[in-house]
Amino acid sequence: MARAATTTDAFNAVAEPRRRQILDLLVGGERAVNDLVDLLDLAQPLVSKHLRVLREVGLVDVRDSGRHRVYRLNAAPLKPIHDWVKSYERSWEERFRALDDVLEELKAEENDR
Amino acid sequence: MARAATTTDAFNAVAEPRRRQILDLLVGGERAVNDLVDLLDLAQPLVSKHLRVLREVGLVDVRDSGRHRVYRLNAAPLKPIHDWVKSYERSWEERFRALDDVLEELKAEENDR
DNA sequence: TTGACACATTCCCATATGGGTATATGTTTC
DNA sequence: GAAACATATACCCATATGGGAATGTGTCAA
Structure with missing residues (x-):
C-alpha cells in the first residue's frame, strides 16, 4: 500500500502547509476562491484542488453565490x-x-x- | 513536486496512524523495538521504518542497551x-x-x- | 567460533500526491 | 447569443510512500 490519501482524515489533510494556510485565512470569515488565490499567491487550480481535499474531510463548506463559490471554515x-x-x-x-x-x-x- | 516527505515535520510524521500508535505506547515509558512489534502486531521492518521517521522529526530518542535499542518519547x-x-x-x-x-x-x- | 537474537537497511511494487498547463462548466454582462 | 469572468476538472510528471521479503550489522551466549 502507499501513503494514506490526503482525504482520509483531518490529520492527513492538514499535513499540507498550503491547506493550513487556507484554513488560517478562513478563520477570518468566508472567502471566495479568487480571494484565496490572491491571498495565497498560488495558481487557481491548485487552490481549487486543496479546497476539494478540505471539503472531502469536512473542514470547509461551500455555498454558491452568483458566479462565485464561497468557502467557509468548519473546524x-x-x-x-x-x-x-x-x-x-x-x-x-x-x-x-x-x-x-x-x-x-x-x-x-x-x-x- | 510530490507530497511533502513524512520526515518534513511532525504534522506529516503524525499523519500516519501507525506512528501515532507508537507514540501512544511510548507515553507509558521506554520500549525496545521488539516490545513495540509485539504490541502493534506489525512486521519488525515496518516498525523500524516508522521509528526512523519519528526519530528524524525528533519525536523519539534512541538509546542502546546491549543488543536492544530502547526508544523514548520526546513530545x-x-x-x-x-x-x-x-x-x-x-x-x-x-x-x-x-x-x-x-x-x-x-x-x-x-x-x- | 558459531549460532541465536535484535534490529536496521535494501530492494520491489502500487499508489496518490502537488504542481503545471490546458480545458470544461457555469454565470453574468453586453 | 457572444464575450468575459469564476471555478472545477483532466491530464502529465517526478517523487516518496507503506507494505512485503530478503539481507546486512552488531551483540550476547554456549
Whole structure:
C-alpha cells in the first residue's frame, strides 16, 4: 500500500502547509476562491484542488453565490487532532521544565566559578 | 513536486496512524523495538521504518542497551501542532453550541405539538 | 567460533500526491 | 447569443510512500 490519501482524515489533510494556510485565512470569515488565490499567491487550480481535499474531510463548506463559490471554515474535524495532541501536553512541559533546570544549574555553576 | 516527505515535520510524521500508535505506547515509558512489534502486531521492518521517521522529526530518542535499542518519547515537536489546532478551539465550540441550539429548538417544537 | 537474537537497511511494487498547463462548466454582462 | 469572468476538472510528471521479503550489522551466549 502507499501513503494514506490526503482525504482520509483531518490529520492527513492538514499535513499540507498550503491547506493550513487556507484554513488560517478562513478563520477570518468566508472567502471566495479568487480571494484565496490572491491571498495565497498560488495558481487557481491548485487552490481549487486543496479546497476539494478540505471539503472531502469536512473542514470547509461551500455555498454558491452568483458566479462565485464561497468557502467557509468548519473546524469540527480538527477536534480529534486537538484531543490527541493534548494528551502529550504534560509530556513536553515536563521536558521543558527539565531543560530549564539544567540551564539553571549551568548558571549556578558559572556563578560559583 | 510530490507530497511533502513524512520526515518534513511532525504534522506529516503524525499523519500516519501507525506512528501515532507508537507514540501512544511510548507515553507509558521506554520500549525496545521488539516490545513495540509485539504490541502493534506489525512486521519488525515496518516498525523500524516508522521509528526512523519519528526519530528524524525528533519525536523519539534512541538509546542502546546491549543488543536492544530502547526508544523514548520526546513530545516537544508536537507542540506546534497543539498551538496550531488550539487556535481553532473556539471555532468548533461555537459550532457545537449552534448545533445544540438547533436541537433544543427541535425539542421545543416537539413538545408544543 | 558459531549460532541465536535484535534490529536496521535494501530492494520491489502500487499508489496518490502537488504542481503545471490546458480545458470544461457555469454565470453574468453586453 | 457572444464575450468575459469564476471555478472545477483532466491530464502529465517526478517523487516518496507503506507494505512485503530478503539481507546486512552488531551483540550476547554456549
